[in-house]
Amino acid sequence: MVAVIIIVFVPPxxxxxxxxxxIPDCNEGQTRECVRGxxxxxxxxxxxxxxxxxxxxxxxxxxxxxxVVEHCSSAYKICNNCGTGYxxxxxxx
Numbered sequence: 001m002v003a004v005i006i007i008v009f010v011p012p013x014x015x016x017x018x019x020x021x022x023i024p025d026c027n028e029g030q031t032r033e034c035v036r037g038x039x040x041x042x043x044x045x046x047x048x049x050x051x052x053x054x055x056x057x058x059x060x061x062x063x064x065x066x067x068v069v070e071h072c073s074s075a076y077k078i079c080n081n082c083g084t085g086y087x088x089x090x091x092x093x
């Protein structure tokens with residue numbers, strides 16, 4: 001003779017339909033550094049979750065902009081590959 005025992009878990013009434021409380025990943029307005037491709041950016045906490053990584057572009061990568069170095073007004077600086085800033089001011093030789 002073989003006996004088979006089946007155990008069924010029935011949650012108590014106070015657990016039925018109960019969900020785990022939601023715990024936010026971050027605090028509203030909090031920021032952190034992030035990387036998107038080769039570029040550094042910032043993520044901001046919105047509604048308890050991290051927003052996408054945002055890279056603040058201030059120039060077109062590779063473009064030259066006039067600058068002054070050692071009283072030379074024909075110098076230039078080049079926008080970096082991410083468009084987030086410029087390199088050193090370069091004086092023509």
